Amino acid sequence: MSDLRPETLLGLDNVEVRLPIAPFPLRILASLLDYLIFGILVTAIMVFGVWGVISTGARSPWFIAVFILGYFVLEYGYFVGLEIAMGGQTPGKRVFGLRVTTRLGGQASKGAILVRNAFRSLDMAVGVPFMIWHPLAQRIGDRLASTLVLETAGHTKEAIVRRVPQHWGSKEIAVAEEFLRRSGSMEPARARGLAERLLDSIGRDSPGFLGPVTERDPVERLRHELGVTDA
């Protein structure tokens, strides 16, 4: 029996599933986007308060009272309310493909979301080192609420080969697929060079596998020759 890694859960029939733990830089970026939206909302209610005071000739203090309460509700309710309403996501998390789940990858309860966000102020001060050092990137709030932040599926496309040379085994398939998956984010010249080397290797070891050259770009040609589909 293999030793389970912290991010691995045992599914039905004891099938191991590795949970895609969100890296902390992505979480920080998502937080920054959320705080930007939060800032816009605060500005909006501040403008509303100032407009109210000016339009009533400073006679109605209720606009200031509404601003104070509104700010408090936003400060403590933005993350909690949105994570509950959006199934463990906030606008920032959605943009960066993140989601709050239970320790076992399921939907976090409202209580858990409340607990993890109650410690947000403390985590703002000390949460980042906790995220860096913890194997599951849990900040204090996550640890106490038993929640994880995972990357959502569909954020990266997989390139699956449908046609391979005769001499290839699972290792060669894995290498080609990994290269094609990452080729989009590689420096174009480097990606082209690697694709050419792969094509040369295929042409040398499996003469007749490669068809006539119809694609100028070696990466596109490799995709075409291996019958790659994105999923």
Place this chain on the structure above:
Amino acid sequence: MHEGAQGYIHFAKSREAFWSSFAERLRSARAAPGSLTFDGLEALAVDYRRILQDHALARARFPGSALGRRLEALAVEATHLLFAEDPKERFSLRRFFADLFPAAMRAHAPHMALCAVLFVCSIAMAFSASTIQPSIGTQILGPEAITNLERGELWTESISRVVPASVSSSAIATNNMSVAITAWVGGVLFGLGSIFVVLNNGFLLGAVFATTTRFGMSGDLFEFIGAHGPLELTLILVSAGHGLAMGHALLAPHDRSRQAAAGAAARRAMTGLVGILPWFLVLGVVEGFVSPSETVDPEVKVALGAALLASFLLVAFRPIARGEAS
């Protein structure tokens, strides 16, 4: 053709339609969870098992392949859709205030009692120290408030003349809630944050009372805080008590892991915190409108304060079923 490669291509070809259909049904179920029928859910659950089996096969025979990653991503997505934490936790306002909140209050009552003892000790210490050394009270209240006291006027009166009641009401409510949340969150620092909030508030109150007593105005201060003070201080102690319970769980987890013990205490403490927050809104209105009012008799203010405290205690410590208490 190599067996591994042949198997891979065959595996992908023979199962692709099923995987695509499963992915599509997952997407639809996530987009409109309400449209998922019982049969649809059952089919998803059965197919989830097949996805896990395909994933296990892909991981064992084709490690590092795109198919393996795709199936793992499908398995993670389906796990999130199909598994939720205890459905009993679905929120019901009636159940919350009838069972969960009183259960949390009872569970952490000893910690609240300890906070109350610390609070009283801190008041007594600050009162004695400020009586012996009046500069302590002067430092806390500031020279302007002392000038007001010398004129026979509480500093609260000048504030209430300048700041409209609606503004002070919302500011007081949000400030008190922030203090309560700080006392609660501070519990995770092994209880030290909660204890600090309790001692600090006790010290301030003791010093302020000593100073007003020196100027013969403690009666006026009692009258001012009569309506809101009892409940306000109780709520601060309650939130600190919940925080202290978290710190206690961290320090002494018994047979559980520190994280598991603190997590369980945090969830119960969160129930306690959520239960007290609405009371701060009521208190904000009382402190903003009633407490500074000269048209409301002192007896009425004290009666209101007692009624508020009694109402809270009745709600917080109402009898509950044995199962909930445990």
